Amino acid sequence: MAARLLAHEVSDLCLGKPPLKSLSTSATVRHALAALNSTHETHISLWTCNHQNHHSFFDRPIISPCRCVGKISMVDIICYLCRQDSLTSPSAALDSPVSVLLSPDSAAVVRHVEPATSLVEAIDLIINGAQNLVVPISSRTTMNSKRKQNLQNGISIAPTTHSGGEEFCWLTQDDVIRFLLSSIALFSPTAAYSVEALGIIDSEILSANYHSPASAALEAITASLADQTSVAVIDDDGILIGEISPFTLAHCDESVAMAITTLSAGDLMAYIDCGGPPEDIIRLVETRLKERGLTRLLDEFSPYSSSDDESSQSPVTVKSGRLSRSSSYSARITRMAEAIVCYPGSSLVAVMIQAIAHRVSYVWVIEEDCSVVGIVRFSGMLEVFREHLERMMS
Structure with a gap:
């Protein structure tokens, strides 16, 4: 059982993971906002290439190779809009390059790995600061499904196929923890110890x-x-x-x-x-x-x-539909x-x-x-x- 766990590769954790929806670094904050409001996902990956599956604002030639350079969420946009210069000129802030949302350590937060990367190597990367591991996956987007892209507000939110026909997914800390929980018996008696005894309570909050x-x-x-x-x-x-x-x-x-x-x-x-x-x-x-x-x-x-x-x-309704009194909530908002x-x-x-x-x-x-x-x-x-x-x- 222990040998079987150690033999796992990141590709084993990618089974059933959906392809990443991507945004080009040439986009603006307004584009990022539209993309987030058009999907149920909380993060959008940023790439240094443009893609075969264009969003409405992608109009430049495909550049190879494609590489994920970071990720953004609504939180990044909210914090950016709270800056003094953004408060005084919100329209100009929205038209700024999406790169203004990236932190200096974005390259370390998002790491590309091969499907054959071992589980242990993946854990080491996460311990050392990686939050998302970008993994190539087999293309599962058929021509028929490409024609049935989900469009909201004029923005395509279909999975993006990168140059060479590649698609990617990403693995998070949550994915790895869930995977380890499925084999928790192998970590006995450690898993039964208290968090205090294990010394993993961080007092710096x-x-x-x-x-x-x-x-x-x-x-x-x-x-x-x-x-x-x-x-x-x-x-x-x-x-x-x-x-x-x-x-x-x-x-x-x-x-x-x-x-x-x-x-x-x-x-x-x-x-x-x-x-x-x-x-x-x-x-x-x-x-x-x-x-x-x-x-x-x-x-x-x-x-x-x-x-x-x-x-x-009339009930209060937030325009993106993310939090709304008049609408039902997704099970993920718990x-x-x-x-x-x-x-x-x-x-x-x-x-x-x-x-x-x-x-x-x-x-x-x-x-x-x-x-x-x-x-x-x-x-x-x-x-x-x-x-x-x-x-x-x-």
């Missing part, structure tokens, strides 16, 4: 005070996206109230930039709650934007139709701003299952009084499994 301006947490939100963690929202006594999670923000509309600019961290949690932003908080955002002379944001990103007619009782927590004595396997069930890559660790101890991340779990695999190989 990102946090924001419940009453502080949400804009003050912008740097922490950006860092949490890069770390694949979250920002803890705590009170004056250090008690965990909730969180501002990149996972939740990734399912929101770009209009959340207005909420971050005007609300407190506590009110922002209510705004991004899966029930949709409450009407009173939406009106508060509008009022504060007008007071600050930021009406251009309302014109560009307003998620509702402002009206003084009190008889109008949590709100409430933080997912465990205790120092919780077992590794229990925390794994908890994180996977809520589709996050971390779990907060708290004491009985709800004070924050730290955070357990998938990367820390993988280090434990990597050490166990090392012993299995020796």
Whole structure:
């Protein structure tokens, strides 16, 4: 059984994975926003080539070879739109090159690997900072399916075939953790040890005070996206109230930039709650934007139709449909701003299952009084499994 696990290659983890939907680095932030709003995926891969399966804004010759140079999400766009220069000129910000959304370490975050790369090698890459492993897969897009591309807002969101007819998928920390969980019996008794005993509780956390301006947490939100963690929202006594999670923000509309600019961290949690932003908080955002002379944001990103007619009782609807009171939610949106927590004595396997069930890559660790101890991340779990695999190989 141990030898069989060690013999696995990344291609084994790619079975059933859909081909990546791609965006050219020659696109703009507005194109990236349209692409994200036209798909149920939370991330779009960025490539240095243009493709045979053109989006409506791809019109240059194909350049070979194609290479993924990074990934972007709605969180990247939201944080970018919260910058001072973007607030004063949102239209110009949207017309900027999409490359402005890439972090300096994007090349290390996204790594190309061959299908024959071993599971152990893949784990090592993730431990060393890779978040997505880009793997070539056999082309499964037929000519018929290409003709039936799903179009929304004039943007093609069909899987992209790169030069040479190649398609790619990517593997994440979540994919590897799920795969290891299927063979968890091989990691006995390590998997039954507590996260405290294993020493994987990281006490260095990102946090924001419940009453502080949400804009003050912008740097922490950006860092949490890069770390694949979250920002803890705590009170004056250090008690965990909730969180501002990149996972939740990734399912929101770009209009959340207005909420971050005007609300407190506590009110922002209510705004991004899966029930949709409450009407009173939406009106508060509008009022504060007008007071600050930021009406251009309302014109560009307003998620509702402002009206003084009190008889109008239509439900609030976010324009992208990502978070909407009047629409049903996808099963993948299963949590709100409430933080997912465990205790120092919780077992590794229990925390794994908890994180996977809520589709996050971390779990907060708290004491009985709800004070924050730290955070357990998938990367820390993988280090434990990597050490166990090392012993299995020796």
